Amino acid sequence: MNLSRFDRFVWMILSALLLALVGMALALPLLGLPDPQPGWDEQGIGAYGPLSIQFPRGIDPESAESALSITPSVGGEVKWVGERLLFFPSVPFRQWVTYTLSLREGVQARDGRTLKHGLIWTFTVRSPLLAYLAPSASAEIWVQDLLTGESHALTDTGGRVFDYTVAPDGETLVYSAYNMQKGMDLWQVRRDGTQNRKILDCGADWCLNPAFHPQGTILAYSRRLAPLQEGAQPGVPRVWLLDLSAGTTQPISPDPNISGSEPLWAPRFRRLIMWDGLSGGLRGVDLEAQQTILIPSEMGMNAVWTPDGNALLFTRLIIGETTAYAGVYRYDWDKQTTESVLGGEQSPWDYGVPVFSPDGKWMAVGVREVLGSPARQVWLFRPDGTAGNPILQDAMINFSSFHWNPQGDALALQQITLGSSSSRPQIAVLNIDSRSLRIVAEDATFPQWVP
Structure with missing residues (x-):
């Protein structure tokens, strides 16, 4: 040829x-492979993580996971977003500990490249901020650094903030705020007050009760359609899901007979609980198993997940001979059984919803004696309801809205003095070991920690 x-x-x-x-x-x-890059800076990370490492394109995930180790050892769960590895600790990282993250040589990519040398990084856990709403009549979101006592507002809406939630990694907060159409939109702001932006324009609808999925990728919220006429109430609340990456939103259920407000995600799985007023109970939804449950209740959204996500604790009204009071019950999701945890017909005590410590070993509970002062006091109990003891008592002060700090050694709470029309709510922090109480904000409500 x-x-x-x-x-x-x-x-x-x-x-x-x-x-x-x-x-x-x-x-x-x-x-060889280029060096993976850590996703944190000298300020450290939040106590709940995630620990983030960006690997080169084409990495073999199993190879990378097997080469990683943390000292001191911490259990947890690994998730991948593209080539970015995220490690979520099963219990919070400790604040005053320097951790060492090691990556052995030999990590492989799918094209045959390998990491030719080992890498070592160190990281620490930053001190959490305390967020709250103030003033109570026209609220903005404030944060305070308890180490320095310095506080500043994250928002400047003219007092239009209704409620808010903190992202699990502590980097951002999402809040609902009234708009000029008499509806509520959802906004997001960074922990330092920057990048304040609207993430969901709801027009005349009410979008409120935002709640982050534990891995921070999905936001559940309650949505009420705009009133049909001026002065009327908005529509029945229903829970919607907002994909924070794609910006898409949709109702959790197309069934018009299912309502939903105040959604709360389980610490694990893709489960959430909400108050379904149309059905008169707590409705649970498992998005992976496509399973729903309904727990009859007369007390609204008074529920909390156990740390393993396998059960719920909720309050139920008990009708006594002369008065009514609340007891705490445990609902097992898999067994679909209910048992008493605190109180009952033979116990004349009124209990609030327990709040679990980060390690799951204690519950903080608001308790009052039915025939005594109307003020709830702060008690600690073991998860099974035993070993109860009061840690903060004042017959003239009502304590509520408990939130453990990530280290489990302090409890943020809201308090108000009874018997005076001029009383305003205060935010305080209770040291668990010393039982000392520190007032951190006046005329303020709804404390939450920002890890």
Whole structure:
């Protein structure tokens, strides 16, 4: 076969390209993988993580996971977002500990490249901020650094903030705020007050009660359609889900007979609980198993998940001979059984919803004696309802809205003095070991920690 000059030239080019490709394929393993990059800075990370590492494109996830280790050892769960590894600790990282993250050599990519050397990083846990709403009549979100006592507002809405929630990683907060159409929109702001932006324009609808999924990727919220006429009430609340990456939103259920407000995610799984007023109970939804439950209740959204996400604690009204009071009950999701945890017909005590410590070993509960002062006091109990003891008592002060700090050694709470029309709510922090109480904000409500 005789080849023209042009044909010979084309074959030469193709042969050169082929040789180059073969050379690249042989050389790639020798080049090695670029170093993965940590996703934190000198300020540290939040106590709940996640610990983030950006790997090169094409990484083999199993190879990377097996090469990682943390000292001191911490159990947890690994998730991947593209080539970014996220580690969520099963219990919060400790604030005053320097952790070492090691990555052994030999981590592989799918194209044959390997990490030629080991890497070591260190990280610490930053001090949490305390967020709250103030003043109570026209609220903005404030944060305070308890180490310095400095506080500042994160929002400047003219007092239009209705409620808020904190992202699990502590980097952002999402809040609902009234708009000019008499509805409520959802906004997001960083922990330092920057990048304040609207993430969901709801027009004349009411979008409120935001709640982050534990991994921070999905936001559940309650939505009420705009009133049909001026002065009327908005529509029945229903729970919607907002994908924070895609910006898409949809109702959790298309069934018009299911309502929902104040959604609360389980610490694990893709489960959430909400108050379904149309059905008169607490409705649980498992998004993976496509399963729903309904727990009859007369007390609204008074429920909390156990730390393992397998059960719920909720309050139920008990009708006594002369008065009514609340007891705490445990609902097992898998067994679908209910048992008493605190109180009952033979116990004349009124209990609030328990709040679990970060390690799950204690519950903080608001308790009052039915025939005594109307003020709830602060008690600690074991998760099974035993070993109860009061840690903060004042017959003239009602304590509520308990929130453990990530280290489990302090409790933020809201308090108000009874018997005076001029009383305003205060935010305080209770040291669990010393039982000392520190007032941190006046005329303020709804404390939450920002890890």
